[in-house]
Amino acid sequence: MAVAPLFLRTFMLAAMVHAAALPARAEQAGASAVKWQSAATELKKLVPEIYAYPERLDNTVGHESDLLRAERLAIETERDLFLYAEKVALALADHHASLNRSSKQSFALVPTYADMWVEVQDGAYVISSVRRGSPAAGAGIAAGNMLVAVNGTPAAEAVAAFWDALGYEPDDERRGYAARLLANGRQGGDRKLTVRDAAGAETALTLPTLYDAPMPERSAVTVEERGGVPIIRIGNSLGDIDTVTAFDAAMAAASVAPEIVIDLRETPSGGNTSVARGIMGWFVDTPTPYQEHRLRADAEPMGITRSWRELVSPRGTARYAGCVTVLVGRWTGSMGEGMGLGFDAMGADVVGTLMAGLLGAIEQFTLPESGIRISLPIERMYHVDGTPREDFVPAETATTCPVASTWESVGGEPGFRR
Template identity: 45%
Template sequence: MKLLSVQNASLILSGAFFLGAGAYAQTPDYRADAETVLDLIDRQYAYAHRFDGGNPARGAQGVDVESVTDAASLLRFAECAVNALQDHHAILGVSSPSSYGLTPSYNDLWVEFRDEAYVVTDVRAGSPAQTAGVTPGWRISSVAGQPMQEAVAGLCGGPYETGAGKGFAARVLTAGPRDQERVFVFSDFDGEEQALTLPNLYQVETEDRPLISVTEREGVRVLRFNDSLGNSDLIAAIDEALSGPRPDGLIIDLRDTPGGGDTLYARALMGRLVDETKPYQRHALPQIERDTGVARQWVEEVLPRGDSLAGVPVVVLAGRWTGSMGEGLTMGLDAVADAVTIAAPMAGLLGAIYDYDLPETGWTVKLPTETLYHVDGAPREDYRGDIVLDSADRLGPDGEDLALERAFEALGVESR
């Protein structure tokens, strides 16, 4: 996702509110937009039940309408309000160079609060953290020179009082400000301190990759989606990847889909794997029921398209860097293709997000507004694979991809 980079208030004004030659920029009512942010969360956020139906942003640390006087203070206010939701799927469409990076897209560490410690539970494959030797099970004792407990307590949007809340805050902190290196002190399995400085993922150049990497072994075809579930060329890439002789099995590798995508492209893939119309997920709009007392829920379906590969055994790989549409596709393939899912817990990005533009500045607030469910009624965020892994990105002693080898085994292909 490409975010608007805001260097300072004057840049915002000259870019967003220029009225034409000879005219002055009209100063927006920043405080009114701050109020709108809170009102949007009140009305549209679909997961308020996580906070007993309340709005955790009201009264949260750093969320003070009276402090908003200009663009910079509105941006900080909005970032703090979004943090208060403790939801990596609630984000802003505007940022500054020092804004914290997005998890999971721009974070290579998955951190949880366990046994009174901040524990690395997964490390992204091929990332700076993995290259530096960071291993699941290590503990983080400090970030940016601050003890973790102090850094979490100081992150705006708090207080972060539950284990889940502390884990959310830790992941925000480990993604780090986008314009800074990340400085950590870890404790390894022997209790030895490991001081590491890692680049921010916003500063790491990524190689050009195909939308789908296709490989085959003993008649089994592997389709690895390279964070491409929102790319407009993906339908053609799917059809190309599925062309040719009918495979004996398919492995759909969704472990690198942190950026989410569009249901259009998920349905394009699933439509090739069915020979009749099938439901793939349920949607609900909680605000309709809140406003009217009448619930609204519907089922989204997949229709067959092209040459059907229905009946080909399918295995899906997913993990912490499977986010949003990747999570929906994992769940959908379980429902429509009877796929075997081999997965670590996924990113847990809540629901489907809608874009809301603030009336004064035009900035976009992205909030989970629909709740999403498996066709059996289970919430998407609670979905677990048929075979549950601690990490889907872990490598073996010889550099082998352990999760991929499990997928081949599930299809009857011996490990290498």
């Protein structure tokens, strides 16, 4: 019997081994796909169960559109799971819902990495606020301008395509959400926008995102004086306990002034309640409620709501007895919004534009078999008078403090407008 040459026998053996390995590899790949699909299914179940705003969900399909369902069933890798989870977060149209991971194709986080606020008014995409010192402001974009196109596509068509890709029919609130993401760009690459000014002139602009052109770094607390009134500006530092020490130092110098202004308009990333209570503790002499929490999960299935009020306690320093004006705007986010409500409850004039309107208090959940974490609002937040935090409307004019009430609340020397 003829014997095959050595090289041919080696090739034949390798082919046999490879053929034997194919079913094993296919089995491993199949098991891996099941693992990631199972994690995605857990996410699909989680959102309707714990999300604090169930009325925002499309309950006819349990929040998951047909397109998202098909994508979930096709998941094979951890990256596929990430892309599905990212779309689940986007489908909520909630700037407070996010993942701990991102890619260059992920949309910028709003409001932290946003420099313009876009909303729908009478069918048009209106830029209602622009962040001072940002690329958008530097390009001459101003509040009241219209967003006409994104990457050469008319704004309305770009927004429609955003929701078509997720399989949902949007209302104006969801259209505004998508427009903000499109206008503020992705985490890699420039934005190509067409903007129309008040005179009707259209300008095509190419702008970097705040990932490539970050906002100027600000100290945790800075103080300037105008008209004899100290203006204490708090940077994007409400998550840093050292901010309390810096605020204490500012107040030690400002506490003799008959009135002060506290500027919260550059706090988009929120923070923690310890910092907020540390700051607000200067303005109470007894434990005082500043916000209310309501936890949805405890209300089901019997409708027994768990709610509680959070208190600000005196710091042990002398209570500031002067008049307080607080400035807020679209880049006052989450914990900054809670402080705005708290100061309002304590009798301060809270002045400016609408705040970021971030929904509730968030908690992180880790998806099974992965390090992917999703942050979701699980508590609703309220003013102590019962107003939902996201519905709070600041005053247009300071009325209580003698000097601040002479300033224009929008525009004006103190810079009430971003």
